[in-house]
Amino acid sequence: NAGVTQTPKFQVLKTGQSMTLQCAQDMNHEYMSWYRQDPGMGLRLIHYSVGAGITDQGEVPNGYNVSRSTTEDFPLRLLSAAPSQTSVYFCASSYRRGFGAGGELFFGEGSRLTVL
Amino acid sequence: KQEVTQIPAALSVPEGENLVLNCSFTDSAIYNLQWFRQDPGKGLTSLLLIQSSQREQTSGRLNASLDKSSGRSTLYIAASQPGDSATYLCAAPQGGSEKLVFGKGTKLTVNP
Numbered sequence: 001n002a003g004v005t006q007t008p009k010f011q012v013l014k015t016g017q018s019m020t021l022q023c024a025q026d027m028n029h030e031y032m033s034w035y036r037q038d039p040g041m042g043l044r045l046i047h048y049s050v051g052a053g054i055t056d057q058g059e060v061p062n063g064y065n066v067s068r069s070t071t072e073d074f075p076l077r078l079l080s081a082a083p084s085q086t087s088v089y090f091c092a093s094s095y096r097r098g099f100g101a102g103g104e105l106f107f108g109e110g111s112r113l114t115v116l
Numbered sequence: 117k118q119e120v121t122q123i124p125a126a127l128s129v130p131e132g133e134n135l136v137l138n139c140s141f142t143d144s145a146i147y148n149l150q151w152f153r154q155d156p157g158k159g160l161t162s163l164l165l166i167q168s169s170q171r172e173q174t175s176g177r178l179n180a181s182l183d184k185s186s187g188r189s190t191l192y193i194a195a196s197q198p199g200d201s202a203t204y205l206c207a208a209p210q211g212g213s214e215k216l217v218f219g220k221g222t223k224l225t226v227n228p
Contacts, residue, residue: 004159031214042220043160043205050214058215090159097214099148099165105207105216107152107159 002026006091006108013081013115021076021111023091029106031094032074033058034066036087037110043090049074050097081115088112118143118210122219129196130227137191137222139206144184147212151180151191152205154221160205164191196226 007022025032033048035058045058049068063085065077074093078085089111096103119142129135141149148167152160164173164180166189172181179192189206205221 033216035218040220043207043218045215045217048214056214059217092160099150099209099216103148104162104165105150105152105160106162109159110157 004091004093004106004108006089006111008111009109010112011114013078013113015082015115017081018077018079019081019113020078021089021091021113023074023076023108024072025074025091025093025106026072027093027095027106028071029093029095030071031097031099031103032068033092033105034064034074034076035090035092036060037090038087046076046089078113081113083115086113086115118146118208118215118217120206120208120217120219122204122206122222124222125220126223126225128225128227131196131198133196133226135193135196135224137193137204137224139189139191139208139219141187141189141208141217143208143211144187145211146184146208149180149182149189149206149208150216151178151189152207154203154205163204193224196224198226198228200224201226 034046035043047066049055091108151163166182177194203221207218
């Protein structure tokens with residue numbers, strides 16, 4: 001089982017460049033989300049989706065865009081990278097919205113982004 | 117706004133010891149709470165998902181409890197092993213929303 005797949009695993013950008021972090025899951029999960037993890041700040045929710053065509057903002061959405069055109073994919077776009085976006089990014093998915101019984105959150109291995 | 121706190125930030129124990137990790141949350145209007153494990157350089161792995169109706173969940177040597185009235189959850193690890201060394205995080209939804217709020221974790225070291 002592939003589970004949640006994130007690409008790329010590592011990326012270095014220059015300030016102002018744009019890029020897309022890819023996330024795909026093969027578990028037919030309804031809920032998908034993006035987090036960033038920073039030392040001393042923990043995991044913070046960027047954006048999430050409860051189904052194809054439905055997205056919403058999390059705690060730290062500024063500077064990031066998302067879309068959910070299919071159940072499987074949930075890409076995260078950085079339109080103009082800034083050094084403050086240097087972080088480890090995690091994609092996570094769950095079978096059920098609301099995290100009810102059987103709704104454990106499954107995480108990808110992470111994407112390490114450095115913005116110079 | 118939901119705030120999730122985990123104390124202590126780090127814990128070191130000898131192998132074989134039983135231990136308890138603590139998680140507190142401010143918004144008790146939750147229906148569930150999750151515990152995760154994170155190994156260095158890796159993603160998070162779900163350990164236990166507790167529904168408020170269950171109040172307790174068990175998986176092997178792990179037992180998690182949930183007390184909404186006091187805003188607390190505990191993760192009990194029996195007979196700890198060096199392989200249990202990792203960072204343990206808890207997460208609770210913000211009110212009735214789909215937004216999950218994480219604690220900063222407890223880094224556990226089990227010494228052989």
